[in-house]
Amino acid sequence: MSHDLVIAGRALVALEGAAPTFADVEIAVSDGRIAAIAPEGAALDAAHRIQLHSDEVLLPGLVDTHVHVNEPGRTEWEGFASATRAAAAGGVTTIIDMPLNSIPPTVTPEALELKRTAARHQAAVDVGFWGGAVPANLGSLRALHDAGVFGFKAFLAPSGVDEFPHLDAAGLDAALDELAAFDGLLLVHAEDPGVLDAAANAGGTAYDTYVESRPDEAEVVAISRVIAGVRRTGTRAHILHLSSAAALPELRAARAEGLPITVETCPHYLTLASETIPDGGTQFKCAPPIRGEANRDALWQALRDGDIDLVVSDHSPATADLKFAGHGDFAQAWGGIAGVQLGLAAVWTAAVEREVPLTDVVRWMSTSPAAFAGLPHKGLIAVGRDADLVVFAPDERFTVHAQELLHKNPVSAYDGAELRGVVRRTLLRGATPGAGELPSREET
Structure with missing residues (x-):
């Protein structure tokens, strides 16, 4: 049988339901899906063949369930063309x-x-959509x-934009009741x-004050x-961008109780620390904030222990004039980290x-993340899955230059950092990214 593509080399594969492991294999792709996995040397037939270099491994494409694209309406912050190109990179x-x-x-x-x-x-890549729960649409979710x-998605405190107001305590209860149905x-x-x-202050350039x-x-x-x-409703809930390890004991107890709660954190909480953020460094501003080194260590331990489920970017860009508004005053600058292009390298480095x-x-x-979102064809290199694949050089290092990143605005909390792990090639359904689909919940 001839396939569209065969990729040969070391890959992180899931064989016959076993946990993913690295193996030297040939992976055959037909019609955008993984059609076969065989030991390297099997000489599977294909119209095209990619041989990985000795310093490369093949990974499943990442699934980032927390990305702010901002189009339409604030496309100058980020648009689908720029965000998805950066994602693929x-x-x-x-x-x-x-x-x-x-x-x-x-x-x-x-x-x-x-x-x-x-x-x-x-x-350029596949794009799904979350909806919002705000006071005006409760009852029609x-x-x-x-x-x-x-x-x-719901905010329990002001979101920062007037058109997406937060839910008060009664609104949260109403949303949970409605979703339970x-x-x-x-x-x-x-x-x-x-x-x-109660904690509000006058701001200023000191990060600790923020x-x-x-x-x-x-x-x-x-x-x-x-x-x-x-606990009252049985509704599934997900805690976004956990920043504070102080919340982990109660989350751990709730999950042990069997409550359907999942938790994510983000690369910037795992790789950065408040002790190293300079005064006036508003490119590091996000909410909740980046906290201290001991807190960062506790988040890593929670990931290892299974108390945190996902690591996703919370890619939340804005224009440079907003990010640096107030000349370093954290109270005036817009919050958000643009990280969809650098998440893998940042987390792998740490x-x-x-x-x-x-x-x-x-x-x-x-x-x-694929399992969390309900994307059964994503997240693994296994027969029958989409051929969403990443050629990764885990030992190659590079220096981040914000001006060279592919998202729309050249602002990065990682500007100047040396990171480890280079994405050399990304494939979407076995092809160069550029024909992303728009999956919806009904298709899962």
């Missing part, structure tokens, strides 16, 4: 777009269709669910507004409220230092 073959900061936000079926129209002929969103999923930006109000304005307690209190709501194997990094950034 970083080894990401599927993204799921957040419902803000586009205008309109994805809170109605009509707004979802605007998103799909904007992405349809621009996406089922229509957006039926239109194909993968779940619903059709087994919907609620994604939560969990910071408590009362704690944030962290003080968003203390650990804000996450702990908000997550406790989510846990109580899940993982090597901690003697964490590449198999774990791939599980956190590909296999588990």
Whole structure:
């Protein structure tokens, strides 16, 4: 049998339901799917063949379930063309777009269709969509669910944009009740507004002052409220971008209780630390904030222990004038880290230092996000899966230059950093990225 493509070399493969492991193999691709996996030397026949170099390994494409594309409405911050090209360059073959900061936000079926129209002929990789849960659309979430969103994002504190208001305590309860009726999923930006109000300060250029304005307690209190709501309703909930390790004990207990709660963190929380962020370094501003080294160590331990499920980028870019507004004043600068292109290299660099194997990094950034989102053809190199593949040189190093990154605005928290691990080639369904599809929940 002749195939479209065969890739030969060392690959992270999942054979016959076993855990993924590295093996020297030949992988055959037909019609965009993995058709066969054989020992290297089997000489599988194909129209095209790729032989990996000795310093390369083949990984499944990453699945990034937390990306803010911002088109339409704020395309100058980021658009589908630039975001998906940057994703592909970083080894990401599927993204799921957040419902803000586009205008309109994805809170109605009509707004979802605007998103799909904007992405349809621009996406270099596959793009799915989250919906939003805001006060105005409570009671009508089922229509957006039926239109194909993968779940619903809500803020428990102000989001930063007026068109996406947060849910108060009653709103959170109402959303959980509504989603329970059709087994919907609620994604939560969990910071408590009362704690944030009490901790508010005048800002300034000192990063520690910014962290003080968003203390650990804000996450702990908000997550406790989510846990109580899940316990009451049984609704599935997901904690977005966990920053504070102080919330881990209660999350660990809730999950041990059997509550359907999943947790993600982000590369910047695993690789950066407040002690090294310079005064006026507003390119590092995000919410919740990057905390200290001991907190970072605890997040790594939680990943190893299985208390955190996913590592995703929370790619949240803005224009340079917004990121550097106020000349280094953290109270005035826009928050958000643009990281979809650098997540794999950043996490792998830190993982090597901690003697964490590449198999774990791939599980956190590909296999588990695919399973979480309900994408059964993504996240593994296995027969029948999409041939979304990454040729990765794990030992090659490079220096980040923000001006060379492919997302729309040249701002990066990693500018000047030396990272380990280079994506040399990305394949989407066995081909060069450029013909991304728009999967929806109904297709999973």
